[in-house]
Amino acid sequence: MKGLNRVGGALRRLNAAGLTRVVLASGAAVGVVALAAAHPLDLDLVSASGDEDVSVVGSALATRVVQVCPGPELSGIPGVDDVEVPAALTAATGPEELLPLPATGEGALVAVAGKAKVLTVDTRPGAATAPLEGAAAVRLTGTGALAPAVAGTQEWRADGKDLRGLVTVPCAAGGSDLWLLGGGAGPGRQERLVLTNPGDNPVTTDVTVHGAAGPLGAPVVETVPPGGRVSLLLDARAAAETMPAVHVRADGGGIQATLTDTWIEGSTALGAETTAPIAQPATVQVVPAAVVGGGATTVRVAVPGEQDAVVRVTVLGGDGLVPASGDTVLTAAAGSVGELTLEGVPTGTYAVMLRSDVPVVGSVLSRVGDGSAPGEFAWSGAVDGVRSLAGAAVEPVADVDRSLHLVATGGNVTAEVVTVIDGTPRTRSVDLLSDRVAIVPLDVAESVWVRRTTGSGELRGTVLSSQGSGPERLLSSMPLQESVVTSAVSRAFPLP
Secondary structure: OHHHHHHHHHHHHHHOOOHHHHHHHHHHHHHHHHHHHHOOOOOOHHHHHOOOOOOEEEEEEOOEEEEEEOOOOOOOOOOOOOOOOOOEEEEEEOOHHHOOOOOOOOEEEEEEEOOEEEEEEOOOOEEEEEEOOOOOOEEEEEEEOOOOOEEEEEEEEEEOOOOEEEEEEEOEOOEOEEEEEOOOOOOOEEEEEEEEOOOOOOEEEEEEEEEOOEEOOOOEEEEEOOOOEEEEEOHHHHOOOOOOEEEEEEEOOOEEEEEEEEEEEOOEEEEEEEEOOOOOOEEEEEEEEEEEOOOOEEEEEEOOOOOOEEEEEEEEEOOEEEOOOOOOEEEEOOOOEEEEEOOOOOOEEEEEEEEEEEEEEEEEEEEEOOOOOOOEEEEEEOOOOOOOOEEEEOOOOOOOEEEEEEEEEOOOEEEEEEEEEOOEEEEEEEEEOOOEEEEEEOOOOOEEEEEEEEEOOEEEEEEEEEEOOHHHOEEEEEEOEEOOOEEEEEEOOOOO
16 A cells, blocks of 8 residues: 555656646647657656656567577478488577677577477577578577577488479568469479468468469468477478468467479479568558579569559669569469569679569579579578568588678668678778669678668668579579567566
8 A cells, every 4th residue: 555655646746737737738749759659768757756666668688599400301291202402501699799688698690499408508609500400490599698689590401313403591580471473284294382480379370372373272270389390291281372371370379481483394494492581561561682694583473452453663772773674564363373584684693673552472493504504593581671670591502602782772872781701890881873783792701791871761681592503503592581689578577
C-alpha cells in the first residue's frame, strides 16, 4: 500500500497542474513523440516528482541470438541416395565499433549439429570454419557478449561429372511465411527443400509449389522437430514444371527454408545453387547482383495474391539505368509464376529492379555456358533493405573471388562497409546515388558488415562468390542479411 500511496501522490501532483496546462502542451506533445521516435529517451515522470521508478521500455544489447543452417543439403531424404558434398560452416562475430555500446562480460558463438559441437568463436571480431557431416541442421547460438552482430554461412564446391557448382547460403533465424524461387523441368533437374527449426518446440509447416498455371495441388504438411530438419524432394510434385516457386508457411514458431537446385543433362553437369528465402511480397523488389553474359539471364516472378501482375524490369549499373533491347515488361496471373529473359544488356554484373502494380516476389537466374559443356548457374533473389546492421561470414579461400554488391534505390545513401581480414577491421565509406550500384572487393575477408550512415534511400546488398573465369566459372550469390544487435527490454519494479 505504501508504494500505491506514493504513485497516487505523484498523480495528484500532476493533476494539480490543471487542465489548462495540458491543453496548451498538447501541440508540443506531438513534436515530443516525433523526436522520441527518432531518438528514444527514458522519460520518467515519477522520478521527476521525487517518487520511485515505474516500468519503462527500451533496448539493450542482445544476449542470445539463434540462427540455423541446413547442413549438407543433398542428404537425408528417405529412399533417395545421399550425395556427399564437402560442406563447411563459417561463423563470425562483428567488430566492437559496430555496437552502440561496449559488450561486457563473457560470451561465445557456438555451432552444434545434432549433439555434436561444430565450432566455437570466443573473440570479437573473430571467425572460424569447420566441416559439416551427416544430415543434421546446424544451430548457431551467440550468447552474452558475443550475441550481438554475428553471422554464419554454409558453403561447398564440387566439380565432378555428376555435380558441379559453388554453393553459399546464410544461416538465418527464419520466419513464418517464406518464398523460394528456383529449379526447373527435365529428368536431370532436382529441387531439394530443406526445412530447419531454430527453436525449442516442434513447428508445423505447409509447403505449396506454384507454377505457370498456379498452385500445383494442395499444400504438403510437415512437422519439423526442435533444432532439427525435414528434407523434401520436390520432383514428385513439380517434375514437369519449368518455373517452380515454393511457398512455405509455419504455424507455432519460426522456420528456415532453403531450396537446392541441381542440374545435369545426360552426362553434362550444368551447375548447382542453394537459395535462401527472398524478400517478402512487395510492389518494388530489388536484386542487388545479377550476372549477365556467358549464358542466359532470366527474371522469375511469382504473384502471391488474387490479382494479376504487370511487372516492369529495370537494369541498374554503376552509372544508373542500363538499356535493354528486349522485352522489359512481364505479366503473370494471380497465384502463378512468369519469366522474362534479359536481352541486349552488355556483359557485366548489375542490379535488377522489379516494379509491379500488385505485390510480387522475384529472383534472377544467371547461367554460365549454353548447356553444350559443363556449366554453372546462380540464383540471385530480391532482398530486404538494410535497417541497422547487415553482415555475412565468408571463408577466406584464396582461389575464390568474393565481392559485395550494394545498390541504393528511392534516394541517395552513404554506407559504412567494414571488412575483417586476419582479425583486423578495415572500414570504408561508400556513397551511392539513387539507382546506382557499387562493388566492394572482399579479398580474403573473414566477414563483411554494412550499416547505413546517411541518406533517404533503401540500401540492399548481396555477396557474389566465383571461382575461375569464362565458361569454366563457378558462381554463387548470397543475400546480405540483417544482424541482430539489440533487443527490447523492460524495467519493472514490483510494488512492496
